[in-house]
Amino acid sequence: MNDIGLIGLGVMGENLALNIGRNNYSLSVLNRTIEKTKMFMEQKVRDENIMPFYDIKSFVESLERPRKIILMVKSGEPVDNLIHELLPYLENGDLIIDGGNSYFKDTDRRIEELKASNVLYLGLGISGGEYGALNGPSLMPGGLLETYKLVEDILLNIAAKVDSKPCCTYVGDDGAGHFVKMIHNGIEYGIMLGISEAYNIMRKGLMLSSKEIGDTFKKWNDGELGSYLMEISYKIMYHEDENNNRPLVDFILDKAEQKGTGKWTSITALELGIPAPSLTAAVDGRLISHFKEERIKLSNVFEKKKVNLSLDKEKTIYDLEKSLLFNQFILFSQGIWLINEASNVYNYNIDSAEVLRIWKGGCIIRAKMINFLIEIINEDRENINFLNNKKSVDFLLGKFNSTKHISNIAKDLYIPALIHNTSMDYFLGLIEENSAANLMQAQRDYFGAHTYERVDSEGIFHTEWE
Ligand SMILES: NC(=O)c1ccc[n+]([C@@H]2O[C@H](COP(=O)([O-])OP(=O)(O)OC[C@H]3O[C@@H](n4cnc5c(N)ncnc54)[C@H](OP(=O)(O)O)[C@@H]3O)[C@@H](O)[C@H]2O)c1
Incomplete structure (x- = not known):
């Protein structure tokens, strides 16, 4: 037997x-x-x-x-x-x-x-x-x-x-195990897109060769950004096509496939009512890539007047590293928030620090950063959104200017940086005391009598706007 x-x-x-x-x-x-x-x-x-x-x-x-x-x-x-x-x-x-x-x-x-x-x-x-x-x-x-x-x-x-x-x-x-695996994959999509966006800026903005990009990834992998996905990315950059001895990556069609776990992550986030725009951007990034024929057509009809940037190579590489750390942190925070919320809503009883611990090895999103994330979670076990923590905000603020710089470079060069931009806006959204949702509430009340609350008195209000 x-x-x-x-x-x-x-x-x-x-x-x-x-x-x-x-x-x-x-x-x-x-x-x-x-x-x-x-x-x-x-x-x-x-x-x-x-x-x-x-x-x-x-x-x-x-x-x-x-x-x-x-x-x-x-x-x-x-x-x-x-x-x-x-x-x-x-x-x-x-x-x-x-x-x-x-x-x-x-x-x-x-x-x-x-x-x-x-x-x-x-x-x-x-x-x-x-x-x-x-x-x-x-x-x-x-x-x-x-x-x-x-x-x-x-x-x-x-x-x-x-x-x-x-x-x-x-x-x-x-289904807690499969829920956590789904979130793992959602984060995986995001980290992959982030690294790919950095690659795009290095090759199109800094005009670096694959070998030079590989050297940069390798250096990052030895530092704070160390992760399995960074490790395979530098190895990919060094890999030559056996037919022509040129970087194989240059010959791979730029259409990203997917099997569904990233999409489920986004759907689940919407169902749970927890914001996870970076995880969704990661799926959208793959979807956009899929429309290759449209992209070819549109790239010819739109004139891209490039700003002459004369980029400082060292500073840009420094900022790219910081922006990837910013992005990776936001991706993990969105994923863990979803896990904590699902744990409550579906009675899964998940310990998110334990989840992060088992992601430290063997898996695709293993990364040096995880130790820091566990430390933050353990500071306040009741806090389901670990971005809501001083250490987290300090970490992100320390990388904010670099992320902004990268986002600006990307726009000046007409390079999409979906995940960088989304993560930055998500952060800005969460640190904004007075958002513009007051106007949306007014609009809702205007056309649908959906009512609103006031900042200066208790109760539910409706206005005849006309
Ligand atoms: N690949 C990865 O990195 C990875 C990582 C984690 C989890 N997973 C998950 O692990 C599972 C297996 O993935 P894989 O990469 O090993 O897939 P795979 O190489 O494509 O193999 C699929 C397996 O499923 C069997 N199969 C497909 N349809 C079947 C059916 N109707 N009835 C019975 N058997 C059927 C196939 O049998 P035949 O040989 O007869 O076709 C084959 O053994 C999937 O759920 C995948 O999402 C994959």
Whole structure:
């Protein structure tokens, strides 16, 4: 009998299976396309205790009770279909673990639906890509605590370790794990766009070569901006196309794809009524990139009268670094605010400092900054928006002029800096004592008799404006 089963031998499933096997657990594997299972066994499996199966019944029967089955398949319908296929063979107390990027509301629903069959369900957010899955990902399990306890040992062993602690924690109830993974991806989109905007300014404003941009990213990665995404960005800049020995990045079509987690983050922010414009800008940035044909057409009809800037290279690079720190901080603050709000609204009971701790290793958004963020959260555990803190404001104010400078350079050069501009405006919005929403309230009352409150007396008011 094997300790655990895994269905779905795609990029993530294969590597996770090898990781589990290497950690001395016996594993049954199954994949829809049989050929893939065969190739996996022949080409990838070495000494690991991994056994292939080609039908659901014998796969399930090969597992120790209570059975633990990880699904590593495409999110959405395939997950529901597999649950449906598995159910006839499962017994009371068996456990399905969904390790894909499922929508957290689907996970809430599945946990609820499976109660009728007495089958347990864990929504497991996994980050770290192919490398992480193999060598230690960041794991974000959510569901019943008792359910998590059934696989805690395996998850802690296969997770990445930072300061000898596994980057895995019980995140919270129901779909909490997938909720947190969704926010992780929302932040990931934002950091990626921020770095890409800095790249654009360096190549178009400072006329730096890919190699020089790579050197700058590398230097930043050694400093405060150190992060996995910065590390891969400098490596990408150095990477040459084997056909022509020129930077490969120059030959990649500038249309960014997405699979949905960023979009879900924005939708959720709107549903929860928590402002997260930078996270949304990150999705919009990808969407704009997608309209390549329109962009080509429009770039020819609009005359871009460039200001002769004669940029100071050193100062611009300094300001870019500060502006990326500003941006990254805002992205994390918006994400954590959403997590804290969801924790209250959906009763997920998430500890956001613990979430940040498990994001310190294994995952795509691991960054040096996270230690500082945890410190801020721990100063006031009741504060759900950690931007609302003196240390946070001081940190951002220290980078504000640089961010403003970068934003101005970008405008003068007609370079979009969506995420920089949005993060700056978000910050300005949150530090503005008297906003212009008084006018919007007046407008609402004018056309819709929606009423308003006054600053000088209590009560609800309506005016006949005409
Ligand atoms: N790639 C990443 O960096 C990453 C990181 C974190 C989480 N994830 C999530 O992890 C999950 C797997 O991702 P991946 O990158 O490993 O995907 P992948 O390489 O595209 O593999 C997809 C897997 O899903 C299976 N599958 C698709 N439709 C199915 C269906 N209707 N019924 C049964 N099996 C089906 C495929 O089986 P066949 O071989 O038969 O097609 C394959 O095993 C996804 O939810 C993804 O969002 C991915």
